[in-house]
Amino acid sequence: MVKAAVDDQLSRTFAALADPTRRAILARLAQGSATVGDLAAPFEMSFAAVSKHLRVLEGAGLVARGREAQYRPAMLDARPLVAASAWIQDYHRFWEAGFDALDDLLATTDTTERKDDE
Known part of the structure; x- marks a missing residue:
C-alpha cells in the first residue's frame, strides 16, 4: 500500500x-x-x-x-478545526444550493401535476 x-x-x-x-x-x-x-x-x-x-x-x-x-x-x-470546518462549510453551501434547486423543481412539478388532474 x-x-x-x-x-x-x-x-x-x-x-x-x-x-x-x-x-x-x-x-x-x-x-x-x-x-x-x-x-x-x-x-x-x-x-x-x-x-x-x-x-x-x-x-x-x-x-x-x-x-x-x-x-x-x-x-x-481546536484551532486546526476552524480551517476544516470552513472547508466543509463551502461544500455545505454547494449542497444547500442543490437542494434549493430540487425544491424549486419539485414545487413546479407538483403545480403542473395539479393542473393536469383538473
Missing part, C-alpha cells in the same frame, strides 16, 4: 480525524485535559497505543501536551 504524503495542515487534520479512536480522544479532551491513563480507560488498548494516537493528534496540531510533575496531560487545541 502506498502512503500519501500528508504535508499541509488541512490534510493532517482530516487524517487525524479519520480514526474513530482519535475522534473519541478529542471528544474526551473537549471536557478538559487528561493523562494517557485517563484517555486509555474507556478503550481496550495499551497506554502505548493511546500514546501513538496522541502523537498523530499532536502532529496535526489538535493536541498540546503540558507538564505537571511526572505527568504530561494532553489538552485539546
Whole structure:
C-alpha cells in the first residue's frame, strides 16, 4: 500500500480525524485535559497505543501536551478545526444550493401535476 504524503495542515487534520479512536480522544479532551491513563480507560488498548494516537493528534496540531510533575496531560487545541470546518462549510453551501434547486423543481412539478388532474 502506498502512503500519501500528508504535508499541509488541512490534510493532517482530516487524517487525524479519520480514526474513530482519535475522534473519541478529542471528544474526551473537549471536557478538559487528561493523562494517557485517563484517555486509555474507556478503550481496550495499551497506554502505548493511546500514546501513538496522541502523537498523530499532536502532529496535526489538535493536541498540546503540558507538564505537571511526572505527568504530561494532553489538552485539546481546536484551532486546526476552524480551517476544516470552513472547508466543509463551502461544500455545505454547494449542497444547500442543490437542494434549493430540487425544491424549486419539485414545487413546479407538483403545480403542473395539479393542473393536469383538473
